[in-house]
Amino acid sequence: MATNHIVDARAIHKHFGTLHVLKGVDLKVDERELVFIIGPSGSGKSTLLRCLNRLEEPSSGSIVVDGIDMLNPKTDINHARRRIGMVFQSFNLYPHMTALGNVTLALRKVAGKGRAEAEALGRAALERVGLAERADHTPGQLSGGQQQRVAIARSIALEPRVMLFDEPTSALDPELVGSVLEVMRGLRESGMTMIVVSHEMGFARNAADRVVFMDDGLIVEQGPPAAIFETPSHERTRAFIGQIQRH
């Protein structure tokens, strides 16, 4: 399947029992693009993100990431996932391993690197998120912001082609949000393709190429941040933007 987009999702539907969570969503993302997905809770934005690396199985539709047909049963999904980094709201670091252990696990088990090489790559990844000196700390000894940066390092160590962020700063104390956004900004500058579900409007405004507004399982409208935030064309978008900007 030839495509010019690094992510090409078409007509994605997702049912949870009787609940119709995604009602035919198309999302195309260009290489090096930073796409922000916003929308009220329950609008399906996290589900969409989780469909892209098949943590959630779409009920129908097609998803091609970096030329790989994600929904083809013949696709080696573990191999495909290596190219798609994912950062979670609750960090999900492995509590029984050090920061370095967290970062090197997939390097060793999936990428097949030897211990020494994995550790060198792991330390480099931790360096990129500014936590080189915390390599031997366990997650319990790190702040929330540091944990999330380790989680980002765990993903980027595998040199993914796309990074998915699922509300990466929502579980953080306000004073720790900045450090995580700083790392994300650095990634953006290095040319990483990123899809971010988040309500960090300030970040979206000055870093996103495109903002996608979702509501009730559909993409309502999308465009450059300025257009979506200043002059939204749909009533629902206007209402949502108004609500979050009041806070």
Add this chain to the structure above:
Amino acid sequence: MSGWDKFVETFFNAKVMWKYLPDILSGMVVTIELALLIVVTGLGAGLALALLRSLAIRPLNWLIIFVVDLFRSLPPLVIIVLMYFGLPYAGPAPSGFVSTWLSLAFVLMAFSEEIFWAGITSIPKGQWEASRSTGLSFGQTLFNVVLPQAFRLTIPPLTNRTISITKGTALGTVVAVTEILGQASSAMSNSYNPSPLMMGAAAYVVLFLPVVVAARWIESKFAWKR
């Protein structure tokens, strides 16, 4: 003779104890052999069943749950007696030793499967998702991420179960296994004196106290700084 002297004469009679010490020691050897076999096979089978169950194959899981619930509800003595006296009618005739070993191993398997399973299911879904999203397979995630965390949670309940079930080796007396309690009670009836029983009790303490200490050590070794 004072009351205290009589008590010592009855329960800690040196002559009787000395005479039957070899019997108690040989009983200890049998108990240790039985206990090791039960622990290794019982825990091994319990873990294997828990891993099978994590594959989420419906009919297989119903079977596992049925077997586990059966062995958790039957009194171990009943299983031993059925295996020793009943099984020969169906063909195989296991010795008292084998009957006791297998019966208690099945019971430990059943209880430890439930404990391992509880440990596995207590690991948050996010751990699976994080690991799978980096490309680790189901099996790699289970062995590298989930089980190491689950084991830590299972050690205290597993230790309790293991000790209480291996103490059940004493039930082997009813099928003529010459373990500690069997030796002690026959020595008691031969000598008309309960001192051998006291030796037996001491033997159990000597055997199981190190197990408790070892369990605490393993527990602290598996702990990580939160």
